[in-house]
Amino acid sequence: MKHHFTGWQGRSVTGFTLIELLVVIAIVGILATIAVSSYQDQVVKSRRAAAASCLQQGAQFMERYYTTNLSYVNAPRPDCDAEVRAHYAQPSFVGTPAAKTYSLQIVPSGAQAAKDTLCGTLSINQQGVRGEGGTATSADQCW
Template sequence: MKRAAHIGGFTLLEMLIAMVILAILASIALPSYLSYVLRSNRSEAQALLSEAASRQERYFTQNNSYASTAAALNMTSYVANLKSYSLSISNVGAATYTLTATAIGSQVKDKDCKTLTLDQAGAKGYSGTAASASTCWP
């Protein structure tokens, strides 16, 4: 009597062990990945604030005052296309302004750097749980 050829395969126990290992790896890797995405999205805020500051200075040379809205800086469409931050302009005076990039959408999960700020003197600030501004402004 001949035996049938053995066809290789996985047992249910082997499949369960493999699934447990994958679940453990995913539970470690996914939070790290999400944290990386939040940190990398901060570059959008930094670019936004740098662009707005540049336009503020250009506006000042033409009007001898700073703009109080993104529309005055011709940034309406630029700001509308952002996915992670919104722009606000405050503390506008004869020689002062403060630009603020506020997290929106999925970026609000970034507890370290909820907002980034930049003023006319180039002072960089933030609000959130980060230990220092260098966390938000590398």
């Protein structure tokens, strides 16, 4: 609300009160906090989706290896691109691949590990069963 008052030289002066400016600053601050939080959540989800995609590519690699060798034994560990490696460790085997079974996992690191407590470590096995190591109630929330 603009207020009119007469200045010391008799001119009419308009402006905002300090209270009005403080209210506007508070509202902008609240909206900025909400926006930053939402943005950070989306970044975590985006990085998780990239890691899940890398893990699925690793599972596809394992199936191609099995088709060629009729066993998962001695299969090399799948690799991810640099973007995924910046936030997750390389995919690794859980245990040692056997003739007919394997399990792959990808573990978050750094800030991703601290911020992604919902899903944490993602895993997949030869049957395509997906898992997560966080607080999610279902692996479907993470994949």
